[in-house]
Structure formats: C-alpha cells, structure tokens
Amino acid sequence: MNRAQKELAEGILFTDQYQLTMAQLYYRMGFQDKLVQFDHFFREYPDYGTHKAGFCINAGMEWLIHWMQQVHFGKKEIEYLSSQKNLMGQQLFQNDFLDWLYKNGSFEDLNIYAIPEGRVVHPNEPLTVVQGPLAMAQILETSLLNHLNYQILIATKAARMHEIGRGQVLLEFGLRRGHSFGANAGARAALIGGADSTSNVGVSAVLGTSPKGTHAHSMVQFFIALGMSELDAFRAYAEVYPDDCLLLVDTINTLESGVPNAIRVFEELRRKGHQPMGIRLDSGDLAYLSIQAANMLDKAGFENVSIVLSNNLDELVIWQILTQIEEEAPRYGVDSDKLIRRLVYGVGTRLITSWGEPALGGVYKLVAVYDENQWKPAIKISESLDKTPNPGNKKIWRIYDKRGKATADLICLNDEDPQTKSKLCLRHPTDHTKYRMLEDKDISKIEPLLELVWEKGKIPHPLPNLEEMRHRRIKDIEVLDSGVRRLMNPHIYHVSLSQKLWNLKQELIEKSQPGIENNSNK
C-alpha cells in the first residue's frame, strides 16, 4: 500500500460493508437521523483454555476517539463507494445517498459515554455507550469493536502477568509476533494493563515512555563469524553501554560460556566504576538456569544485577518458574525470595496475541431507539437468555462493601440512582431465583462508572494519561476480593441488574415470545 491507499484503508472505510448497505437503507427509509443507543460490552471473560480471567482491564478509547476525529467520508471514499456495483452491474450506492454521506459522514453528531481506560470491568455491563443518529452510529460499530476489543484483551492479559509476577518489572517484547500494525495498540494496552515498558520504539515515542532493549543473539553470532568470541561481543557492548550493560547469555551455552563471560565483563566494568545492569536468559529451563546464574553472580559479588527471563512467557509459565525457584533454589544455597526480587520478565508472543484466547467477544448492540419523545428499549432475543442484551438506556454503578472492597457492579435504568436508596435489590442477570439485598450499612460507597468522553465531535474532558490509567488499574485491582484476583478458577464477581431493569427485560422478552405471530404483518 502506498500512503494514499493506507489512508483509505485505515480511514472511515475501516468498516464492514454491511454497515454501509444498512446506512443506505436507513437513508432510503428516512431513518438515518433517528436517535439510537448502542451498548458495547463483552459477554464472557477471556478464557485461555485452561484458565479464565476473573476481571478485565478497560482500554482503547483514546485511540478510538482520535481515529474518530480524523476520519470522514471524503471525496476518495465517496468515489470508491460510487464505483461499487450490485450483482446486476448497477451502481450499488445511489448518488443521493452518497451526497448525503459526503455532507453528513462524520462522527460529529454522536455522544459517547465510557468506563475510563485502566479500570477493572466485567461481562455484560456497557463499557461504552454510543448515542446518536442511526446511520453514523451504525457505521461506527466495526471500528469501535476493533479498537476496543483488542486493547481490553491485551490490557487484561498484561494485568494477569503482572499479578502473578509479584509486581516485578514486566517488559513487552511482542512487536515481531503481533498482528501487523495492531502490535502498536497491543503495546499501548500492555502498558496500561501491567507492562512497565515495551521494546516497541515507535509506541514509546508516542506515549513518552522509555523503550527497553539491549542486544540479540545475532550480535554475538556476528562477532563469532568474524573470528572473535562471545566475550569480545560482551566487551564491545560494555564499552558502548557501560552504565546500561545487560547481556544475553544463551547464544552458546548459558552456564558454561554466557554467564562466566558476562561475569568477567561485569568485573571489568566494576573496576572502571560502573554498575552492571544484568543478564538475560532466553532458552532452556529458565527456573533452573536463573538459580544457577544467581549463584554464580552472587559468588562474584553481583547480587544486585537483574536476571531478565524471556522465551514464550505467560502467566502460567511465570507461575511455574516461581514455584520451581521456591522449591529448587534452597537446594543450591540460593535465597528464593532474593532471587525472585531480582527477576524481570520479558513477554512477547503470548502477551501481544493473548495466547489461548486471541479475541475478546465484545459486541455492539442496539438497546434503545428515541421515538415519540422517549427512549424505547430494543431487544434481541437470542437462542439463550445469557446472550440477550440488557435493553434500554442504562447506567452502571460499582458498589463497595464496608471493607472498601468492590462487591458488585449494578446495572440500572438511566433514571435510577442507587445512591439515594436505603436498600438495594441486586438481581442475578439470568437466574430468576437469585438475588441479593444490600442495605446502607453494608455499603461504603456507590460509584458511577460511565463518563462522557465524546460530545458531538469534541472531547469534553481531558483524557487520562498513561500514569493515571495505570494508577486507576492498580487501585481497582487492589479493591477486588482476592478470590476474584486468583489466576485459576476465580470467584465470579457479581454483575447485577436493578429490579426495574430486570422487570423491563422480562417484559420485552415476553412481548416478543410469540415469535412469528407477533411479527407477521397481516
């Protein structure tokens, strides 16, 4: 793709064809400006095969709304659409519709409410609420889902790795295995969710973080191919980067060549007054090798240099490494706690692709239509109750118990305010026999989660920066029950419906039950 082609492919045509065919239909029927509401939510936590998440981290909004600011149906887009043919070889999109689209084809008339990036979120609650004229709200669907689903997925995976890694430094290394330029969004999401830095230079430049990286095996190989040695390569590195000397020690043989050579170079650095930074292990039994390397480094007086681990790490592998270190280190006279506190995790493929679950099933569902001066709830009766979206214009509240722990998210209709009630009924979203009653005395705080982030083409409040999002994430995870934070088989966090919303949903389901009779047009 040349530049112009890339702009076309990543502009407002970054959408599905059916959004445009529907938009033309709405235009033809005069419905294009009808006010509607779509909710964006996911139905289930990511399930990585052997283990399922107990919470997600919201992410992606800033890049979505920046995209929305930049795109519209311009000349090139209209030209392309006018060239599309139907099966009979006739123009698919008519000129009157294309004229309308040229004049109205931007996202300037939408309002968007969203849970801020970095916050803990749960299934079936609207993370993003889009209100506005039907045609453009519909066209936004694909790109909104594309931008938000992936970043939530990666922020969540990063949070899991950060949790299990006991807060040790986590580096995002996945650019080469990411999905084309999507890797940039993944790196951003990783930084929001749990990574301290990324190796991705471009994203670091844009986000103002410090990219991380030292050298690859190829550097050592290059020296050897020229008749020199691993030690020569390490010395060269130490000479150029005496204060940032982190050496990759597994090109030849980790314990017999890499670590001894690294120690030799570290000693030379120390004599010159520099503090070496660390070593990186990228193959083999990382737990065993890190114990042996720690032992060798300790004996040489380098107790503070880091040991960076990489090679297909994910939350389970990190867990396994930590477990093995705790078991095995004492046998070699190595203090496992001390060793664990010097570890750094470099995570690549399995973070950037969300290994085990490479997509979040986030959806965008029509939940209300503004008609005859009121919001009318819309519903889609799916094959199962748990896939039937919550209808209507709603608000979400997070309820904290007396310990200050988040105990439930409550989805209410828009005109309800649980803060003013002395007693709350929390209905299970699908099981009609289950509910929970909460009284004033059980509750320490009730907090609304949705905020206005896009108002008729403008960003009404400054968006949180990376530090603020990370701070939010840390705070939100801290107030989760430890059972919910658990890596495997977490407790299920309650996402409940208010009695009023529950009643509305039942009523709409019942109304649409007779199916074909109800919908046949006499």
Added chain:
Amino acid sequence: MNRAQKELAEGILFTDQYQLTMAQLYYRMGFQDKLVQFDHFFREYPDYGTHKAGFCINAGMEWLIHWMQQVHFGKKEIEYLSSQKNLMGQQLFQNDFLDWLYKNGSFEDLNIYAIPEGRVVHPNEPLTVVQGPLAMAQILETSLLNHLNYQILIATKAARMHEIGRGQVLLEFGLRRGHSFGANAGARAALIGGADSTSNVGVSAVLGTSPKGTHAHSMVQFFIALGMSELDAFRAYAEVYPDDCLLLVDTINTLESGVPNAIRVFEELRRKGHQPMGIRLDSGDLAYLSIQAANMLDKAGFENVSIVLSNNLDELVIWQILTQIEEEAPRYGVDSDKLIRRLVYGVGTRLITSWGEPALGGVYKLVAVYDENQWKPAIKISESLDKTPNPGNKKIWRIYDKRGKATADLICLNDEDPQTKSKLCLRHPTDHTKYRMLEDKDISKIEPLLELVWEKGKIPHPLPNLEEMRHRRIKDIEVLDSGVRRLMNPHIYHVSLSQKLWNLKQELIEKSQPGIENNSNK
C-alpha cells in the same frame, strides 16, 4: 494518536529498541556496513491445539516492501532518539551515530530474495533472504517479522478453511475481532490464502475486490423497536436491494420467523422479476438449521438461493457441519450434496486471529557474513539441533516426482545446482541416519523458489497481483500429496539439506562445540 504520531509509530521506529542499540554498537566498532545475510524462516507449522498444518501459504511481502520504500530515519525520528537517556541520565544515542543514521538510515542498500506470495512453503527453509549492510539489515528484523509472520499465518488458516469447505465461497468477516489495524493485513492474507471476498471495505478498495455484506441483527431490531416487524425489515431490504437480497434470519427465531418471512419476501421479489440471493444463519445448530431452511426454501421453489453460515466457524466447525449434513439431510429428504453446494461460509474471529495458534514463530537469523572477500557462514548453537539454523548463503529448490507431485524442498548452498546432477542426496535436516536418494528418472522438475524482490531500494520485477497469487496457491496445493493436505495429522512434507550443506552445518557445530574454551579470550 494524531496523524504525526501515527506516522512516527508506524514509520522506521516500528522496531525493537535493541535493533537500535545494536546498530550504534556496530557503528561504534566500524561494522555498520559489513555485508551480512539474514534468513527469515519458521521452524514449525502452526499447531492449532488439536491439529497441526501440513503446509503454509507465503504472504506479506508486498506490504513489507511498500513500507520499506516509505520509511527512513528522518528529522523526527532522530530528534526522538537523541532525547533517549541511559540509566545515568546521559544521551543514549551519540550524535555521530545519529548523524550517520540520518544520512544512511534507509533500506536502500539491501537486497531481498523471497519465495513469492501465494506459494506453499514449509518449515526451516528460508522464505526471505536479506543481504546488505549489517546495521540496516539488523534494524529491518522486527518489522519484517511483524509483516510476514502474521500474513503467512492467516493465509495458511484461510487455505485450510477453503480446503475443508470443498471450494465453496469463503467470506472473511473478522475486522471487528482483528488486532487493531492489523486486521487489514489479515484480510489481505485471507484473500491470498483462500477467502473469496472480505467484508472489510477499506482493504477491498485498495485491492480492487468487491466487499461483501448485507445487514445485521440491529436492522431487524430497529424496525421492531419502532413497532414494526422482522417482515417489515426484510421488505425494506428487498426494496432497496432487490437484486442483492440476502437476509439474516435469526434475530427472532430462525425456523419459525426468519426463514418463513424471508420466503415471503423472496416470493414478492420473484413476482417482480428479481432473483433473491440467499439467507444467512448466524446462531444455533448451523447444520440442522441449514437442512431445515433448505427444505423450506426448496418447497417454496428457491432451490438456488445461497445459505450463508457464520458464527465462530473454523476448519473444524466447517468439517463438523458438513459431516452432520451428510448424515442428517437424507432423513429430512434433503439432498446433502446439493445443500453443500449452496453453502457459503462467513468466517470471522477464528480466521483473523488464527484461533488456536495466533502467532507464527517466524525468526530472522544471521546465517552469513561477507568477510575477506567471501561469505563466511554464521551459526547459533541452540539447545537443540532442530533449532539450529542452516548456515550460509543458500538456495531452495522444489523437487517434483514423476507424477508431477511436489515431493521435497531441497536447501542447497548457493553454488550448487541440483538441476545439473544426475543423482540427488536429500539429507534429513536433523536425523543423521536418514537420507533419500533421488535419480533423474524419479524427477519431473526441479524449480528454484527464491526470487529477487528488492534490489537496492527498487522493486526489480512487477509483484504478482492478487489473482496471480491465488492462482499460484491453487496450483501449489494441487501438487501436494493428499496426505500432506489432510486436515488432521498430515504427512510430513520433506524439507531436506543437500549433502554439501549438511557437511557444512556439522562442521560448524563441531567447531563451536568446545564452547567456553573456544570462546574464551586469553
């Protein structure tokens, strides 16, 4: 990201930090212009958990080299790099290096040889060979891997779905679940590998294909929310698109509402002289529902309208659906062959993310250095022989047997020409006891696979267009043994080494065996 930030993040800084720290080291040592060769290859076919591929489809080169043409270290990039600090707060990249990078920081001095896009490829053979000055060849690594690995992954997955779908039309629908803008590369790769069309409008515009899509559940819901019905929605659609009428029939109830309403609208269309296009099923038991829907459509005289299936399809699900149709259709008086020939597959999430294996482990390894007027092979001794790359400057040849079937790919040293030999020895890449002898009489053709695609910043020959790539893919798959094409537990295709390459590899491994002695610098 605003436009300028996006350009920065997707320009030449779309790379890993260590490529730049290594480049500075090479510059400091005077090695920046030393000629080197990197090979790009993958070690294993994608393994989707329960089933592993038996071949891959090459893809991604055109977008990579277009990117290479557009990027270089310009003012903004240099400015950013000069702002980076080391741990002591000093400038990480020195001005002399940055000056050099500003003047030399493009890919204009590289040559690239590659197996053409659309061709069948196998593990451990160089798909891409990069030759050129060390610093820039090293910096290219990350972006090359990012561009090529993902497209190969998706082209391969699409080919599998196309194979199992018996050549029925395959539509790529994954944009909303793709990884940010990476979804565009995924759509392109799907079109190369097996998809007939995509719903992605932007990519269709760029590639000159016809995007596909009709309407979503939300359209039906919208009509119902306004007090109208599914039938009203279908009628509206048929009025706007009388010759392209494909209706989504599962918003309320597929067999009791959707299909009967669709048939009613199709009858109205027929009376007006139009040919309806089809229905789409997006939930429930797709095999069962397609049988029942076919039955109802047949009885109403719509034997030729398509039945589009979607909802988490992948090669296994398609297989299961076909198997179930063959078993179950006769019981309802439906001809299973006829039904299968009217099916269309809409594949989303599981194609665009390569569900089960969301990354291809493609690597980029230094294999030779030009020194003292000759190419000196480089090797990395890994923990296992099968991870040790094939050293040196090489060529790859595909050998066809007397039936015209591809029987092996043979990796030779650059100066070997298997076409001139009367007898070929094909060595197993790792098992030293295994080899195969082929004589003239066993061979119908020997074909070189690598072609020059990038010559000092220029594209020397026109790149194949989409149709040519698809044609190539179809031809290459046709000449695979049917055992290799099998969906589960395929035969292993032979990728062999020439005797000369085998000898060189053993020699290099032996030379580096003593490990630390050999590499310690006295």
